[in-house]
Amino acid sequence: MTQKLPNFLNGQWQTGSGTGTPLFDPVLGTELVQVDATGLDLPAGFAFAREQGGAALRALTYRQRAAMLSAAVKVLQANRDAYYDIATANSGTIKNDTAVDVDGGIFTLGTYAKLGESLGDRHFMLDGEAARLGKDPLFQSQHVLTPTRGVALFINAFNFPSWGLWEKAAPALLSGVPVIIKPATATAWLTQRMVQDVVDAGIFPVGALSVICGSSAGLMDAIETFDVVSFTGSAETAAVIRSHPSVVQKSVRVNIEADSVNSALLLPDTAAGSESFDLLAKEVAREMTVKSGQKCTAIRRIFVPEALYTAVAQAISARLAKTTVGNPRNESVRMGALVNRAQLVSVQEGLVYLKQQTEILHDGATHSLVDADAAVACCVGPTLLGTRSAQGSDDADRVHDTEVFGPVATLVPYRDLAHALTLIRRGQGSLVTSLYGSDPATLASAALELADSHGRVHVISPDVAVLHTGHGNVMPQSLHGGPGRAGGGEELGGLRALNFYHRRSAVQASTSVLSALSESTN
Numbered sequence: 001m002t003q004k005l006p007n008f009l010n011g012q013w014q015t016g017s018g019t020g021t022p023l024f025d026p027v028l029g030t031e032l033v034q035v036d037a038t039g040l041d042l043p044a045g046f047a048f049a050r051e052q053g054g055a056a057l058r059a060l061t062y063r064q065r066a067a068m069l070s071a072a073v074k075v076l077q078a079n080r081d082a083y084y085d086i087a088t089a090n091s092g093t094i095k096n097d098t099a100v101d102v103d104g105g106i107f108t109l110g111t112y113a114k115l116g117e118s119l120g121d122r123h124f125m126l127d128g129e130a131a132r133l134g135k136d137p138l139f140q141s142q143h144v145l146t147p148t149r150g151v152a153l154f155i156n157a158f159n160f161p162s163w164g165l166w167e168k169a170a171p172a173l174l175s176g177v178p179v180i181i182k183p184a185t186a187t188a189w190l191t192q193r194m195v196q197d198v199v200d201a202g203i204f205p206v207g208a209l210s211v212i213c214g215s216s217a218g219l220m221d222a223i224e225t226f227d228v229v230s231f232t233g234s235a236e237t238a239a240v241i242r243s244h245p246s247v248v249q250k251s252v253r254v255n256i257e258a259d260s261v262n263s264a265l266l267l268p269d270t271a272a273g274s275e276s277f278d279l280l281a282k283e284v285a286r287e288m289t290v291k292s293g294q295k296c297t298a299i300r301r302i303f304v305p306e307a308l309y310t311a312v313a314q315a316i317s318a319r320l321a322k323t324t325v326g327n328p329r330n331e332s333v334r335m336g337a338l339v340n341r342a343q344l345v346s347v348q349e350g351l352v353y354l355k356q357q358t359e360i361l362h363d364g365a366t367h368s369l370v371d372a373d374a375a376v377a378c379c380v381g382p383t384l385l386g387t388r389s390a391q392g393s394d395d396a397d398r399v400h401d402t403e404v405f406g407p408v409a410t411l412v413p414y415r416d417l418a419h420a421l422t423l424i425r426r427g428q429g430s431l432v433t434s435l436y437g438s439d440p441a442t443l444a445s446a447a448l449e450l451a452d453s454h455g456r457v458h459v460i461s462p463d464v465a466v467l468h469t470g471h472g473n474v475m476p477q478s479l480h481g482g483p484g485r486a487g488g489g490e491e492l493g494g495l496r497a498l499n500f501y502h503r504r505s506a507v508q509a510s511t512s513v514l515s516a517l518s519e520s521t522n
């Protein structure tokens, strides 16, 4: 039997008392470790985090907590090789894809350490200026932000066991709010190991950081009024969380990051073979294959002028054809596995569903696997589909509604810019769209047209060809989240992320009281 990963709750390492759920290598099919949360006293563990961890964190200033984030960065960097080994085994990712998760997580933590220093030696934040409430300026209102006195429960998806942890934990811990993380079972090992390293280093007060691996049963029941819940995963589970009695009856604040049918748009009047054309083809091929397309931000729909449909199909397909697929331990492999058999089946089913309204422009089935047994490995080649014509783009409702969480995207020809923008909006709200063109005025106006339905608009013009950070890369300085089917959540965006973990209150008082408040650090 493989090792059962211990959970950290109530200030103690505890192993579940159940039979355990095994985690597998998606390429070799071997069992790696087990997770089990059976028998944990969740209400007591949550209360411990709230009372011990929360009080200890709130006693510190932003600057002191920022220093703890910096110390955690050092611990994680020192153990980076172990994280790469776990990711290769449990997520089936090549090194570059592991970097997006592992190094991306550490970078985000480091960014919040730096941002936190700028908040100084305070225990709360002022929100805006004082405003007079009547004719006499003596009585005014000053908004303040103070950390919530609850826990932050994070329920995460399988595709980012490192980044998904730290992009949420960094702003929470900096805010002074203790964290309880429940990683997705399939890839829980990396999250558990990172938390273990940071806990064992004794950086944060006991109770500030807890990890529960295994079943989610009972987690939402342990939530109390001043707790917050941040969820990343499917729309179905999001609906269960949103409607949970703890949320509905206790007005618990919830952030949801769900699925998204993201897009890329090549603007009209772009010539085949132009720089913008090439930038689109390159970015689409990269987005389809990074992490085998298992990125919530990956491009799923590619909008191109109808006259360029064939040329773009050829340019993207030529790049996809070079993608070697298989065992990430083989240096020649450019794309590893899907995370498990359930995801492989889900991608295959999604492809069958989309193919009923599209044609195949590049067939993933033509890719033979390198160093991997097709009967065991959860690997698939990248597939590009297409809706054939502008009319086909209108008719193919499944393309605008369906997120296939793998290396799959659809080329969607449009008649004119207005048509393209209408089709993009049929995604019902997405995390990100990227625009490709060279005219600043047209790019700016298209960006504004799409801003209300997208958390992020990534504009790639030739002048930023080698500078831009990538359509799917989530930078801590920018907002992550999207309206509508993307979940309606907001994460990151620099210090904006701290709002979720603070309560806003308007203090109405005489100007002398408000001066004392502004000068106070406590």
Ligand code: NAP
Residues within 6 Å of the ligand: 155, 156, 157, 158, 159, 160, 182, 183, 184, 185, 186, 214, 215, 216, 219, 220, 232, 233, 234, 235, 236, 237, 238, 240, 241, 257, 258, 259, 260, 295, 296, 403, 405, 431, 481, 486, 487
């Ligand atoms: P999922 O099945 O919804 O699972 C997400 C998490 O919820 C897992 O930790 C899961 O635990 C837990 N969970 C399942 N049922 C629950 C319940 N009844 N109560 C509380 N927690 C529960 O999603 P997934 O398959 O892991 O993730 C893939 C999806 O996530 C994709 O659609 C993708 O677009 C989306 N995603 C979005 C973002 C974003 O930032 N917007 C990022 C990454 C992924 P178990 O694993 O133990 O079941």
